[in-house]
Amino acid sequence: xxxxxxxxxxxxxxxxxxxxxxxxxxxxxxxxxxxxxxxxxxxxxxxxxxxxxxxxxxxxxxxxxxxxxxxxxxxxxxxxxxxxxxxxxxxxxxxxxxxxxxxxxxxxxxxxxxxxxxxxxxxxxxxxxxxxxxxxxxxxxxxxxxxxxxxxxxxxxxxxxxxxxxxxxxxxxxxxxxxxxxxxxxxxxxxxxxxxxxxxxxxxxxxxxxxxxxxxxxxxxxxxxxxxxxxxxxxxxxxxxxxxxxxxxxxxxxxxxxxxxxxxxxxxxxxxxxxxxxxxxxxxxxxxxxxxxxxxxxxxxxxxxxxxxxxxxxxxxxxxxxxxxxxxxxxxxxxxxxxxxxxxxxxxxxxxxxxxxxxxxxxxxxxxxxxxxxxxxxxxxxxxxxxxxxxxxxxxxxxxxxxxxxxxxxxxxxxxxxxxxxxxxxxxxxxxxxxxxxxxxxxxxxxxxxxxxxxxxxxxxxxxxxxxxxxxxxxxxxxxxxxxxxxxxxxxxxxxxxxxxxxxxxxxxxxxxxxxxxxxxxxxxxxxxxxxxxxxxxxxxxxxxxxxxxxx
Numbered sequence: 001x002x003x004x005x006x007x008x009x010x011x012x013x014x015x016x017x018x019x020x021x022x023x024x025x026x027x028x029x030x031x032x033x034x035x036x037x038x039x040x041x042x043x044x045x046x047x048x049x050x051x052x053x054x055x056x057x058x059x060x061x062x063x064x065x066x067x068x069x070x071x072x073x074x075x076x077x078x079x080x081x082x083x084x085x086x087x088x089x090x091x092x093x094x095x096x097x098x099x100x101x102x103x104x105x106x107x108x109x110x111x112x113x114x115x116x117x118x119x120x121x122x123x124x125x126x127x128x129x130x131x132x133x134x135x136x137x138x139x140x141x142x143x144x145x146x147x148x149x150x151x152x153x154x155x156x157x158x159x160x161x162x163x164x165x166x167x168x169x170x171x172x173x174x175x176x177x178x179x180x181x182x183x184x185x186x187x188x189x190x191x192x193x194x195x196x197x198x199x200x201x202x203x204x205x206x207x208x209x210x211x212x213x214x215x216x217x218x219x220x221x222x223x224x225x226x227x228x229x230x231x232x233x234x235x236x237x238x239x240x241x242x243x244x245x246x247x248x249x250x251x252x253x254x255x256x257x258x259x260x261x262x263x264x265x266x267x268x269x270x271x272x273x274x275x276x277x278x279x280x281x282x283x284x285x286x287x288x289x290x291x292x293x294x295x296x297x298x299x300x301x302x303x304x305x306x307x308x309x310x311x312x313x314x315x316x317x318x319x320x321x322x323x324x325x326x327x328x329x330x331x332x333x334x335x336x337x338x339x340x341x342x343x344x345x346x347x348x349x350x351x352x353x354x355x356x357x358x359x360x361x362x363x364x365x366x367x368x369x370x371x372x373x374x375x376x377x378x379x380x381x382x383x384x385x386x387x388x389x390x391x392x393x394x395x396x397x398x399x400x401x402x403x404x405x406x407x408x409x410x411x412x413x414x415x416x417x418x419x420x421x422x423x424x425x426x427x428x429x430x431x432x433x434x435x436x437x438x439x440x441x442x443x444x445x446x447x448x449x450x451x452x453x454x455x456x457x458x459x460x461x462x463x464x465x466x467x468x469x470x471x472x473x474x475x476x477x478x479x480x481x482x483x484x485x486x487x488x489x490x491x492x493x494x495x496x497x498x499x500x501x502x503x504x505x506x507x508x509x510x511x512x513x514x515x516x517x518x519x520x521x522x523x524x525x526x527x528x529x530x531x532x533x534x535x536x537x538x539x540x541x542x543x544x545x546x547x548x549x550x551x552x
Contacts, residue, residue: 002242003241003243004241004243004246004276005239006236006239006240006241006275006276007279008237008238009083009086013282014299015296015299015300016295017079018079018080018083019296019298020076020079020278020282020295021079022076022080022298023076023298023337024074024079025074025077025080025162025306026306027333028069028070028072028076029073029161029162029310029313030309030317030320030336031065031069031070031329033313033493034066034320034329035321036052036056037534038052038053038056038067038071039070039475040070040074041256041263042077042217043215043217045256045257045260045263046536047258048437048535048537049536050071051536053067053071060326062326063326065330066330075267075270075274077165078267078270078271079271080169081223081230081271082226082230084169084227085172085176085179085226085227085229085230086231086234087234088180089180089230089234090234092180093184093234093235102173102177103173107170110166110169110173112351112355113303113307114144114145115145116307116351117304117307118141118145120343121311124312128315134515136515137159140155147166147167149163149166149167150164150218151167151219154213157218160310162309162310164218165306168223169220171219171220171221174220175220179191179227179231191228191229194228195229198221198222198224199225199264201216202217206222225265225268226267229268229271229272241275245272246272246276249268249273250273252266252269253266253270253273301345301348304345304348305340309340312336312339312343313336313340314492314493316336316339317493319332320332406545406546407445407545407546407547409433409443409445409543411431411432411433412430420436422540425540426542427467428542428543432467432541432542434538435533436538437535437536437537440532440534441531442531442532442533442541442544443531443541443544444528444529445528445529446526446527449525449526450524452548457548457549458515458551459513459549460480460548461513462496462511463543463545463547464510464543465510465541466507466508467539467541468508473499474497475497475534475535476532476533476539477495477497477534478495478510478512478530478532479493479495479529479530480496480514481494481527481528481529482527483525484524484525496512496514507542514529529546531544
């Protein structure tokens with residue numbers, strides 16, 4: 001075989017590719033929270049993730065599905081990026097259009113799914129859990145709705161993690177007319193120069209931006225090479241990927257999961273590697289009429305499936321971790337996908353009805369009023385939900401804050417025999433706690449919900465000293481987990497990661513705070529707070545403390 005032939009991608013092929021991409025994304029965002037967790041080289045890179053994947057499979061080959069989607073499923077995003085660039089180029093390459101008209105048209109096509117999904121999330125949390133949206137959640141939702149979340153420090157993955165894609169793809173829409181002009185004027189050379197510029201910015205400036213809690217890979221700038229590849233390939237009727245080029249791309253993709261210099265180029269390499277595989281899979285899907293219709297339906301619904309699966313996953317994640325067996329975890333994943341698909345179809349149908357109502361032929365003035373009315377109704381929903389807290393808020397505002405139930409794990413006394421206690425590198429006294437990747441969970445403090453006055457708790461403060469001997473703290477977390485007391489299934493799971501400091505070989509204090517949501521905190525449940533080492537390195541901590549802050 002000298003080359004892989006890449007045929008022209010039809011409209012139906014595009015839907016099939018979107019379906020494959022969304023299946024990878026949905027299962028990835030589910031399995032990335034199912035133990036054992038491998039980690040993924042998506043927005044950052046660690047060779048430990050690859051090694052951990054191999055280690056997990058060597059101990060239990062049945063975890064192959066978990067490891068595959070956990071470690072590789074995020075490359076479904078590359079499929080969406082490629083298809084977006086390819087499809088837009090096919091549609092606009094020979095058309096005359098203005099930048100304003102193009103951007104407005106793409107905005108009206110993209111934004112309704114995000115807006116409706118946002119309010120569906122609020123309604124779902126109220127109906128399913130009795131959770132009223134907190135002030136912090138509303139702020140995070142606002143950052144996502146602004147389509148600027150990836151440009152705001154620390155907000156790219158806020159509210160619903162997968163929604164970072166909305167901000168990124170809208171940035172691409174802003175840039176697309178320019179990229180198309182470059183392609184028409186300078187052909188491949190112009191696109192290559194843009195890709196080189198993207199890689200230059202990523203390699204030189206991203207390390208500094210990460211310290212400001214910004215990441216170029218959350219923006220369209222970080223994915224320009226994949227966009228440019230899609231634009232370039234759209235201009236070809238049939239294209240052949242030479243076998244030697246394919247081997248180079250495959251090598252870059254594989255090495256990029258272990259060596260940082262290769263990782264920068266691995267996203268584009270992954271798309272080149274995937275293209276022949278995807279074309280083969282699509283050809284097989286088309287051979288079966290029933291399967292083809294099912295996959296096409298998923299492709300048609302993919303936008304809303306992408307929008308809703310992020311906030312629907314947590315009940316299924318808690319159930320899967322409770323069952324803790326590879327086969328049952330996969331069955332729960334299937335249930336999660338089907339539930340999300342049904343939910344997505346309902347919202348898609350709702351959007352269609354709304355568009356029909358707004359776009360009725362009664363004049364532009366009436367259409368504008370109806371759009372405004374929809375925004376007013378949705379804003380009224382948020383205000384009415386928040387008004388439900390008005391009485392408690394008024395009471396709490398007059399009350400003072402007090403700290404009670406302070407709990408400090410004293411490693412000098414070795415309270416918990418399950419912890420690994422070390423005498424060296426102690427912060428206070430003579431002993432500290434060592435948390436290895438093998439024993440990834442550190443000290444734990446738990447309390448029964450019925451033993452505390454939930455309505456008077458403002459927040460729970462967690463403090464911990466950690467010895468700065470790591471290259472990154474992105475995978476070191478404090479976890480606040482509310483679980484059903486009877487069955488033990490997780491009801492609400494929140495984490496805060498440790499901050500990364502530059503002073504090596506020193507003790508650094510980290511402080512986090514958590515809020516208790518009354519809707520999740522049932523009387524028959526309990527809460528536990530613990531340190532989770534999800535990295536490939538051992539960590540040392542000391543003076544782990546938990547304080548419950550009350551309104552007096």
